[in-house]
Amino acid sequence: MNAVLAIALNTYRETVRDRVLYAFVFFAFVLTLAGILLGSISVGQDLRILEDLGLATIAFIGGIIAIFVGTSLVYKEIERRTIYLIVTKPIARWQFIAGKYFGLALCVFVVTLAMGSFLLATVYVVSPGHIINSLLLESLVFIYLELIFITAVATFFSTFATPVMSVVFTLAFWLIGHMGQSLRQLGHLSASTTVAKFFDAIYWLVPDLSRLTTVRADLMYGRQPDAELLFYLVSYTAAYIILLLSFATVVAERREYQ
């Protein structure tokens, strides 16, 4: 476990010291502040717009960070040959993959926390009397859950594909994950059974992320989803993350480092 922690800490330090990260976070702050402007032109929905836009910004910017850092996570190690100093030490491949993943997940957590805190502070400044309920915080938790899933997808692709291809694959995975239900329905509207089966296969292959968005929307409208659904979503996402990291380990074990 020491090795996993050491690699995670290394990855976290390396990622968090990259100035590009701060540019993204700054952009997120500006977008959140834009919510005040948009809210002011609405009819009594200024806080709702600020919160909605703020959460969407966190999900979007967090996703960009997870994809762009995650997709080069392992590939960059091979390309820059830093991996020679890692895999020649007593570090099993699963420890290497897990360490890289947890390091980036920690970085994404810190970024989400920073952006979330900024959103809460902005809401407080705009309306000091407004009571921030736990549902907003729960929404943040679900955003983070989605972000660590994307990080796992990006980590998996980075073990064998170039960063550009990994970005394309991860974005495709993310988008299809959100549109899986719609694609399946679209397939069933077709007269061809082959088309229907094809979209069915995509639906079953790619994780269904639309439920996470639905739960977030419910939370924002003050509807608390039942505990069973929340447990299901957390377990579902965790299972996919473990599966993706296991595949990444298999790839890392099989490959040679020239």
Place this chain on the structure above:
Amino acid sequence: MISPVIVTEHLTKDHMSHFLRKRFRALDGLTLSVDRSETYGLIGLNGAGKTTTLKLLLGLLKPTSGSVSVLGSPGGAQQTLRKIGFLPESPHFYSYLTGAEFLDFSGKVFGLTKVECKERAADLLKMVSLTEAAKTAIGKYSKGMMQRLGIAQSLINDPEIIFWDEPTSGLDPIGRRDVRMILLKLKEQGKTIFLNSHLLPDVNEVCDRVGVLHRGRLVGTDKISSITGGGSYQDLEAYFLECISSSEVKV
């Protein structure tokens, strides 16, 4: 009887080119052994297969055929990696980390405690003359400083076997002298050292035995004392050239 700690038998490695997937042989039936506490130098021209040999010994590459054994285990075995130190050719590091942080990381993966890591890192940084740059980001290091840090990290676990690939490359004359001094000190401590180099004066000074690798094949091996008799590296150079030219004639 001294038992060998590094053994390769008929070790062959084929690489595949990226374009057209053309196969070419990087290493061809290499059989060698290195005894405990011996300093072995593998010498050869660029592209002779020296780095490929090291990568096979460390498990970074898998043999096409033949076998590798380090301390009785196949190359890259976890229990073996605990007992070895590796310096790759022109080592690359995480640019945002400091030298001290990288050594701390290296110590942790070998299971050293926080105090042990700190003490060992301080000793090694002093040994490679990097104490003042310990808290500087590695991205700001010169090539020579990175080489020194590479040497330090390869010794963090007080290894039984040391694999160094071109340890003096990128170093100025003073740096090269320092590395030779470190090697001689490690020799005195009874470490087994496997060295890849094409700098014959360095090899002549520190190695007990050399192997000449040419086009993936071992074309000569002998004790340094038999080749130079403790004299100039020019005898080693003559031996090296003779091995290569006679192998060319055979081809």
